Amino acid sequence: MTDYRTRWPASRLLIAAVTILIIVSASAITAIAVALADLTEARVEVLDEIGPTRRLVIELEGTLVDQETGVRGFALTANPDFLTPYSNGQDAEKQIEDAARAAIRTARPDLALRLDDIAALSSAWRLEFAEPLIVQVHAAGSPQLVANDTERGKALFDRVRNALSALRGDLNTAFDASRDRLDEVADQVLYLSIGLGALLVVIIAGVAIVLYRILIAPLTGLAAQVRRVSAGDFTHEVDVNGPRETVMLGQDVDTMRTRILRDVEELRRSNAELEQFAYVASHDLQEPLRKVASFCQLLERRYSGQLDERGEQYLRFAVDGAKRMQVLINDLLAFSRVGRITREQTVVDCAELVRQVLDNQSETIERLGAVVEVGELPSVRGEGSLLGGVFGNLIGNALKFHGTEPPLVRVSAQRTGEFWTFTVSDNGIGIEPEYAERVFVIFQRLHHKDDYPGTGIGLAMCRKIVEYHGGTIWLASDREAGTTFEFTLPVVEDVQDE
Structure with a gap:
């Protein structure tokens, strides 16, 4: 037999399985959390840093172009209205540069420095060309733009434009790289999520298989062996594998089986002695x-x-x-x-049993002028001779214990759920309710043997026969006169369907 001390208890096995599940799940969840953090970082870089900076650089270029156009127009026309875009553009340029610098500083500090270079170039253009030209036109009161000034201003502004173009190109490159990284991290999160789901399915399936092999299968095997023993095979040794509790339970069941087997052997010996006693009683x-x-x-x-x-x-x-x-x-x-010497149980027609009892009691019925009314009776499964004894005892008692009037005996049956309830009633002397249980005790008599013959074993025999067939018998105490006995027998469905 398996030694339970070499087995892990079920609690330890369950803790081990759950621990493995928690560790693997926590690792997978941590990996997904890291990937989600990278995804958030890439998204912020694309949507909140490089992307907005690209837009601001374009706006910055537009603002500088407006300034250059305004200065050129004022130099050609001496109209002060042309200086409005120049003046307003400087404020807008400062705001845009600050916003772009704040957006890009964390992701690309090198590009933020490029904005400082652009600010220096635009400031040089204003100091070296725009501001002197504006002063000159104001002083002359007329257009003062000449070819040399135009070339010099264009060269200075081209430096600004080229720096902006280079920054824009670098931002586009950085944006594409960030977007590719965002897509890559998103794919990584997707794959990790799918992998985690698949891993959890595999782990759950694995844990289920392990639990089945170490818990459910041993319990199922133990249940099958217990059913085999309970069916009567007491020689089958119960031996199961599995966790410590299952092995210990199997050993307890086997100990109980051994004790039952010993008791059965003792019971067989006792029955043999009883049979010997019965033989002596019936012969010697x-x-x-x-x-x-x-x-x-x-x-x-x-x-x-x-x-x-x-x-x-x-x-x-x-x-x-x-x-x-x-x-x-x-x-x-x-x-x-009764119940010790058994015969094959067959389907018995209760109506035929009652008819045979009445034939046997015909002389008594005729002598007493008795009337026996028999209702429709079903067929049940049992031993006909024993069931016939029940009807014989009850009908015989109804005829024996009669009153001053001729006996009137009624036999009927009614289905109540899974049982037939049989009723045998009479108009005789009756039985007091306080004797409802005593009448079923062996050798208990309510009358003197000289008044009513018999050994006092009939109703005890009826109870033993009815209980042997799976029913119960009792004295109905709610009747005003006479005696009514009721007993149940199981319904045989296949008989009812025929």
Whole structure:
């Protein structure tokens, strides 16, 4: 038999399985969390840093172009209105540069420095060209733009434009790289999520398989072996594998099986002794009783008239006692055999059983002027001879314990769920409710043997037979007159369907 001490307990196995599941799940979740953090960082870089900076650089270029156009227009026309874009553009340029510098400083500090270079170039253009030109036009009061000034201003502004173009190109490159990284991280998160889902499915399936092999399968095997033992195979040794609790439970069941087997063997020995006793009771004990009765009857016949009245009364008492002892031994033997000596149970027609009982009681029925009403009775499964004894005892008692009126006996049956409830009622002397249980006790009599013959074993026999067939019997105490006995027997569905 398996040693339970070498087995892990189920709690430890469960903790190990859950721990593995938690570790693997936590690792996978951590990887996804890291990937999600990278995804957030890439998204912020694309949407909140490089992307907005690209847009601001374009706006910055537009603002500088407006300034250059305004200065050129003022130089050509001396109209002060042309200086409005120049003046407003400087404020807008400063705001745009600050916003772009703040957006790009974290992601690309090198590009933020490029904005400083652009600011220096634009400031040089204003100081070296735009501001002197504006002062010159104001002083002259007329257009003052000449070819040399135009070339010099264009060269200075081209430096700004080229720096902006280079920055724009670098921003586009950085944006494409950030977008590719965003797509890559998004794919990574997707793959990790799918992988985690698949991993969890595999882990759950693995844990389920492991739990089935180490818990459910051993329990199923133990249950099958227990059913085998409970079905009567007490020689089958219960031996199971699995966790410590299952092995210990199997050992406990096997210990119980061993004890039951020992008790069964003791019961068989006891039954053998009872059968031996029954044999002695039915043969060896009855033989001397028959001799006593026979010789007492011979004495009565031979010495009839020679004995006084007291002597003849003694002989009659002896003969009657011997005969009653024979009847008592036979009844006791029959009572002991119920459920011990079994025969094959068949489908029995209760109506036919009652008809046979009435045929056997026909002389008594005719002598008493009795009326027996029999309703529709079903067929049940059981031993016909035993069930016939139940109906015989109940109907016989109804005829025996009659009142002043001719006996009226009713036999009927009614289905109640999974059972048939049979009723045998009469108009006889009745039984007080306080004796409802006593009447079913063996050898218990409510009347003197001289008033009503019998051994007092009939109703005890009825109870034992009915319970042997899976039913119950009782005295109905809610009847105003007479006696009513009711008993149940299981319904046989296949019989009802035919």
